[in-house]
Amino acid sequence: MKLVIIGVVGTIVGCLLGVAIVAAGTMPEQASVQAENTDWVYDIMVIITGGIFGLVTAVLVAAIVIYRHRRGETRVAPPVHGHTVLEIWWTIIPAIIVIFFTAISWKALNDNEGGKADLAITVWGQQFDWKYDYPSLGLEQQSELVVPVGAKIDFTIRTKDVIHGFWVPAWRMQINATPGRETALRVTPTKTGSFKLVCTFICGSGHPVMGTDVKGSIPRRVRVVTQAEWDAWAAEAQAAAAEQASSPEGAAVSIFTKAGCGGCHAWTPAASTGGVGPGLDGLAGGDAEAIRQSITDPSATLVSGFGDIMPKDFGASLSPGDLDILVQSLAGGGA
Amino acid sequence: MNVFLRPNLARCLWVAPLTALIVMCLTLALRHLFGMTPIFDSEQMITVGYLGGVIGFLIGIGAFDTWFPWMLGAAERPDDHSAHGARSWRDYFRFNTDHMVIGVQYIATTLILFLVAGMFAEIFRAELAHPGQDFITTSAYNGLMSQHGIIMLLGFLIPIFAGIGNFVIPLMLGAPDMAFPRLNALSFWLLPLAGLIFLSAFLVGSFESGWTAYPPFSTRGPMGETIFELGVQIGGASSIATAVNFLVTIITMRAPGMTLFRMPLLVWANLATSALVVAATPFIAGSQFMNMFDRVIGTPFFEPDLGGNTLAYQHVFWFYSHPAVYIMVLPGFGIISEVISVMARKPIFGYRAIAFSSAGIAILGFSVWAHHMFASGMEPWLRVPMMITTMLIAIPTGIKIFSWLGTLWQGVLQMTTAMLFATGFIFTFVIGGVTGIWLASVPFTYHVHDTYFVVAHFHYVLFGGSVMTVFAGLYFWYPKVFGRHMSESLGRLHFWSTFIFTNLTFFPMHWLGLEGMPRRVADYDPSYANWNLFISISAFCLGAGMLLFVYNLLHSARHGKPSGSNPFGAMTLEWLVSSPPPIFNFDVPPRIVGGPYGYGIEGARHAMFPEPAPAETREQAHA
Known part of the structure; x- marks a missing residue:
């Protein structure tokens, strides 16, 4: 009882x-x-x-x-099996x-x-940033993921190097970016605003940087906007991309963005503001060979104050032609 | 004979480097012969060098002194038992085949590794006390975090249960020793090697991929990863050999009259655990071999650039590593059953249900591994079946908890330090169990996978769970090992500091994880600063409490209160012999005449000895 x-x-x-x-x-x-x-x-x-x-x-x-035993107590426990x-x-x-x-x-x-998707977006993980492809808009973006509220969005998550974890806490959804395969995530945003985007899987020395709002990094954000705002944003981004493609420095900026350099490096022509690695504006007029070596073999010389965390495979992943364009552009101050 | 020629640590000093050197030269010669360039490959050299060193060490310590002549066909020498038992402290540093000596060797080694890995945690908690990079780099943080994980699991939790089992189980069974004493000694000596191998990774750049070592981060990481994989092989081999030994011992060496359902529950737990180890551990060995081959000889198992499959690694890895969670906690359940029944002076409630639930957990434990991979992008259909099995495994675990409560109810509870840890364990383990049920839910895991919530969960299970049972077991059987009690007042202080600061350290981590803090980060959003500072301070206090334990452990061996042979009035066999027990355990072979937990029953006996009577036995602790 x-x-x-x-x-x-x-x-x-x-x-x-x-x-x-x-x-x-x-x-x-x-x-x-x-x-x-x-x-x-x-x-x-x-x-x-x-x-x-x-x-x-x-x-x-x-x-x-x-039932704790007290001093002097002689009680015997019932032998219940x-x-x-x-x-x-x-x-x-x-x-x-x-x-x-x-x-x-x-x-x-x-x-x-459940349900049919309204929008498909591919998210690329890379040491140590995210990149977003909008196939329906023909857009590739770096720093910020922009999505319309209320749409059923199918995310395809991919990675360029190791495993990353794509997580938006406010959406309660995450999935790993796994090398060699595409993983999928369905999200239907219900609120506009700016939300944290966190990398949950240890991916190298820069892992905390991918984990949002760490000192010295640009905060990774998802911006959810209304459909009208999203359409306006898309038109603007497409126009900016078209303008960039026709400009003389466009090719280099495009290579820079596609390779994900802006996630860590600030460079004015690409309008990137990453603070994980050293800024690249000061390279203008510098030694092209030294710049090339810093891309293909980043451990060889380190800028003081920065650790040896840059991925070592850009020499292999960038084509020689693209590398030439990028090096010339960096050395020439974007021209 | 010269000290450098006899089987001992001094002989290891020259045999181990010599063997390593020979194998390395052999490898160089082979590379030259096959015209491979460059002739020196540091990954290969370190691999064969370490393996050569391990074999050399084992030769030096004398692991093969009987086997090698036997293999060569020399006349068999009857064993003179000179390698058995300890007469001085030096005998603990030898290749000793006595299960009690090996038990103590295991416990001492694992406790040292526990302190080392705990120290690593304190260092990175200090870094995490304040946002931003304060005094260690992200690489150093990743290295310490990975070492903390693997040493705690493979260097402490799994082998300390092997140590406690080594000491206690042959005694409980009424056996003179383990079934294979030389294999037993070999298993032990692999353990300090595994620990040293892990730690040596710091010399070349530690592994940074966490204890899970997922490729391709691990296959592309620094050389420490290769050393990590070697350490897992050595630790795993030790674990498998011990488990085989336990299985054979428990199945074949029980005293006359000890039917399966007269076995103490620790023996049941160990039987289930050993079956798990034998079936599961080869999978982690395989996964680490494949990972290592990817690194060292360029195989394409898991390297995606070569067509390998990274998800395959995760499946193989967790096929071991989830059962490993039960390997780390089932023996603890056994300890709790022993301690609670003896200290409550009451038969264990639902003996068969507890025994069967161990077996049930061991079997179900093989069907839940992919719940670690809900968010990995694996085949989506696998999620729901794995959620169902994971939910179901909560049932046998719940049966155990309720049975312990049933044992406590109406008992005459002796609140000794061992009992404090046993009851404290129930409280913390239930929290870890409850969050485990939540994590089985796929949608919930999609939110908290790889966050601090998971860190909180498994520290509640492994620290609040397993480590508490280890302490309960150590305080309980300490008098059997040394014939002296550990200090109760220091013990109580140790319990309360552990209990309070375990909760203060790990509970707030649930909040951080739900809010958005991922695990394995050296730096975090400054808005989490206050809780992280709180956690770090609690973690320091938790660590400080362990110093009390270490002092108590060492000091009481000489100065503790003499305990006599059966201070708690227990009925199982290990308490019916002197403390410490005689060499070969029983001067007279015992006969089992009843169940092990007949407390409170007039005239109940578990075992009796034919004439002459052994050391004094007492039915009641407080009589």
């Missing part, structure tokens, strides 16, 4: 604790359909498992308080609970991924 009262009280207090945790809002801002589905599962799990935690803790503490009915119940009830959790998780998963 004592056990029943303590157990029931413990369970109720535990569930209330769960309700309090849910009410206190432990999750970040909720900005997608997927986030709503996920948080619903999370809230239910927190409340029910809170009850289990309360039950165990209450019985544990009560047993210690009531088990209780079949009780044991069956504490197998069945947890089984029902976890099957219930599985069911609601499965439903949330289906709801998250």
